[in-house]
Amino acid sequence: MSDYDIAVIPGDGIGQEVTPAAVDVLESLDIDFVFHEADAGDAVLAETGQALPQETYDLAASSDATLFGAAGETAADVILPLRTAVDSFVNVRPAKAYPGIDAVRPETDLVFLRENTEGVYAGHEDRLSDDLSTLTRVVTDSASRRLAEYACDFVDDRGLEGFTVVHKANVMRETDGRFRDAVVDVADDHGLETNEVLMDAFATHVCLDPTQFDVVVCPNLAGDVLSDLAAGLVGGLGLLPSANVGPERALFEPVHGTAPDIAGDGVANPAAAVLSAAMLLEYLGHDEEGSAVRMAVESVLESGPRTPDLGGDASTADVTGAVIDRL
Ligand code: NAI
Ligand code: MG
Secondary structure, X not given: OOOEEEXXXXXXXXXXXXXXXXXXXXXXXXXXXXXXXXXXXXXXXXXXXXXXXXXXHHHHHXXXXXXXXXXXXXXXXXXXXXXXXXXXXXEEXXXXXXOOOOOOOOXXXXXXXXXXXXXXXXXXXXXXXXXXXXXXXXXXXXXXXXXXXXXXXXXXXXXXXXXXXXXXXXOOOOHHHHXXXXXXXXXHHOOOEEEEEEHXXXXXXXXXXXXXXXXEEEOHHHHHHHHHHHHHHHOOHHHOEEEEEOOOOEEEEEOOOOOOOOOOOOXXXXXXXXXXXXXXXXXXXXXXXXXXXXXXXXXXXXXOOOOHHHOOOOOHHHHHHHHHHHX
């Protein structure tokens, strides 16, 4: 019997190139993984009429963890249900600048913990007339507390004293007021400090001095937008990993998409997918192997070989091979 069953869903475009690279890195470790590959995305939609086949959903819903690549035009039809399949209540998005990479703010090193189930993404939109459309923003005490409990464990594990809470409770008094009150209350119970920053002001502060922030807890839309903003500070989306964490399983994916402009050329940068695999290792409790993978990626980013997006001429396979050699 293996230790872990891992669902592997490469999807479309460079998902087909970087996801196998992440699997190769995991296979080079001394951990007993069994990988189960499944289809999702534009190609399988064209073939079968379904972007996310039921067996793919079921596989993600029953595996210990899932590695996802990217889907093209069907991204929302694939990734939103897959997040539901793992009951993911938090989206963990580290934004860190790496040595040797041209970054706007090379000192950036922070992690967004984004509420992943509700807010304005809860899907309650209505067209009431030819002139009027509305959106209902959903905030529950339970989802806010579940996120905050995760945040408290997250900062405890890292030896930090607290975290930043981003919100706009001065305007959205009821919804963000509820979010803020719940998160601060949970942090208080854990004896942790919270630093409240209004989300618009946060956008300015993080650009001017990202070192003020370590762990940033935010509602769904704010986390989506602000983490992409932070991606700009560290040198682009191509290097960012992410984790969608649920109570019993989790799904790991690079933040980037299918990169149709380079798909099929074998030159996609595997760093984001491999760093997502490092997060998978840490999620499964293999902290040592996770940080070894992270350090191997950092070392390759710094000294090469590098793919064309970072100014080099290496292939995906060259970079993946170099990461495995460093390990
Ligand atoms: P994208 O992230 O695919 O590409 C943006 C730019 O970054 C392109 O120039 C691309 O070549 C480059 N890039 C991205 N990842 C790279 C990597 N690993 N190595 C080297 N270069 C890389 O975003 P775009 O162009 O907005 O979207 C393309 C498709 O991907 C769309 O169909 C979109 O719906 C889908 N998408 C899917 C996502 C997902 O499945 N989670 C997320 C974002 C977009
Ligand atoms: Mg986004």
